[in-house]
Amino acid sequence: MKQMIAISEDELNDFLSQSVSKTFKRNETISQPNVVPNEIFFIIKGLIRVMITDNEGNEHTVHFALENQFISDYSNFMQKQPSFYTLQALEETQVVVLPRSAIEWGYKNLQEGEKMGRLIAEYYFIYQDNRIKNTFSRTPKQRYDTITDVFPNIHNRAPQHMIASYLGITPVHLSRLKKSSR
Amino acid sequence: MKQMIAISEDELNDFLSQSVSKTFKRNETISQPNVVPNEIFFIIKGLIRVMITDNEGNEHTVHFALENQFISDYSNFMQKQPSFYTLQALEETQVVVLPRSAIEWGYKNLQEGEKMGRLIAEYYFIYQDNRIKNTFSRTPKQRYDTITDVFPNIHNRAPQHMIASYLGITPVHLSRLKKSSR
DNA sequence: TGAAAGTCTAAACAAATGTTATCGTACAGT
DNA sequence: ACTGTACGATAACATTTGTTTAGACTTTCA
Numbered sequence: 283m284k285q286m287i288a289i290s291e292d293e294l295n296d297f298l299s300q301s302v303s304k305t306f307k308r309n310e311t312i313s314q315p316n317v318v319p320n321e322i323f324f325i326i327k328g329l330i331r332v333m334i335t336d337n338e339g340n341e342h343t344v345h346f347a348l349e350n351q352f353i354s355d356y357s358n359f360m361q362k363q364p365s366f367y368t369l370q371a372l373e374e375t376q377v378v379v380l381p382r383s384a385i386e387w388g389y390k391n392l393q394e395g396e397k398m399g400r401l402i403a404e405y406y407f408i409y410q411d412n413r414i415k416n417t418f419s420r421t422p423k424q425r426y427d428t429i430t431d432v433f434p435n436i437h438n439r440a441p442q443h444m445i446a447s448y449l450g451i452t453p454v455h456l457s458r459l460k461k462s463s464r
Numbered sequence: 465m466k467q468m469i470a471i472s473e474d475e476l477n478d479f480l481s482q483s484v485s486k487t488f489k490r491n492e493t494i495s496q497p498n499v500v501p502n503e504i505f506f507i508i509k510g511l512i513r514v515m516i517t518d519n520e521g522n523e524h525t526v527h528f529a530l531e532n533q534f535i536s537d538y539s540n541f542m543q544k545q546p547s548f549y550t551l552q553a554l555e556e557t558q559v560v561v562l563p564r565s566a567i568e569w570g571y572k573n574l575q576e577g578e579k580m581g582r583l584i585a586e587y588y589f590i591y592q593d594n595r596i597k598n599t600f601s602r603t604p605k606q607r608y609d610t611i612t613d614v615f616p617n618i619h620n621r622a623p624q625h626m627i628a629s630y631l632g633i634t635p636v637h638l639s640r641l642k643k644s645s646r
Numbered sequence: 647t648g649a650a651a652g653t654c655t656a657a658a659c660a661a662a663t664g665t666t667a668t669c670g671t672a673c674a675g676t
Numbered sequence: 677a678c679t680g681t682a683c684g685a686t687a688a689c690a691t692t693t694g695t696t697t698a699g700a701c702t703t704t705c706a
Binding site: 636 | 692693694695696
């Protein structure tokens with residue numbers, strides 16, 4: 283937060299006193315679909331994946347979130363609509379839980395609260411924009427080759443079938459791509 | 465703006481006095497790649513497409529923007545980086561041009577300027593999030609069938625090959641999909 | 647108003663990607 | 677340490693999607 287906005291120690295303490303720390307076990311579900319998300323998480327340590335389950339029951343990995351990142355179904359958090367996403371810890375993961383009440387308190391009461399909200403939304407917009415640029419102007423192979431730019435060390439932390447899902451291809455096909463580039 | 469934030473007539477006038485109206489002809493280029501975008505456009509009338517040209521020279525349509533919408537390479541506008549995108553008017557299009565100076569003036573001087581910035585960023589984030597949800601959990605056919613939810617009447621306003629490009633498929637394949645659903 | 651350019655469909659073929667099944671290995675939980 | 681489960685590679689085959697080309701039709705604009 284100090285990197286984003288000018289904030290006094292008092293403000294920071296008031297804000298953080300409304301949050302709570304929480305630890306999830308490996309493979310534990312953090313947030314369920316069909317429920318209005320009322321929290322934003324900040325990852326202290328660990329790895330979270332965001333996925334969507336389609337009508338046929340297939341899981342699609344939409345995002346990985348690493349240390350020092352905010353994560354939530356931000357879209358439906360803002361819209362106060364039931365989530366489509368599942369958030370799942372891929373490792374033992376420690377987070378700071380920011381409830382909606384704290385966020386809204388921040389917008390109102392922090393000197394630069396609205397600015398922080400704007401910067402966070404802008405940050406995620408840029409991420410999403412890059413995602414779309416990549417998806418539509420590059421091949422799966424090219425996307426695979428640069429995934430560590432966005433998620434360093436992901437190959438050692440997430441199973442390959444989830445990476446394939448993130449890239450929008452099947453695990454079998456990813457295995458082929460890897461082979462052909464050797 | 466009045467729909468987003470509380471703003472007085474004086475504030476609104478001060479803000480809008482820093483903008484200018486402009487009209488582009490059909491097929492005219494509005495914004496070039498490799499240039500830092502320093503404007504946000506608000507569409508009064510017309511239709512704009514946003515596209516990216518890849519290394520092989522292929523054009524990929526990433527977005528259509530309709531009346532009453534803001535449009536720009538918002539990502540690179542914020543980052544003050546040279547754009548990857550081309551903005552092109554598909555019809556004779558009238559816009560309000562908001563230069564960077566006006567936007568930044570708004571953040572600083574409008575009572576709820578930062579809030580407006582947050583809401584705009586959030587709005588686009590939600591749009592992008594839906595785009596990603598759609599892309600990764602639905603087939604091209606399913607995406608085609610619902611494109612008018614996002615871009616009403618687009619079939620009468622944009623050529624089919626641009627719609628195909630937006631969907632991430634070739635025009636030939638789109639033609640096939642249409643045939644098979646008859 | 648006529649030529650040129652753009653647009654959509656269609657067919658045949660090619661390439662990319664998905665599906666299913668099998669196997670060996672690694673790993674997690676008891 | 678044992679055992680069931682998850683994981684990744686691979687092969688054979690199926691399906692989807694892309695490529696190229698051609699033709700008919702429409703739109704643009706000089």
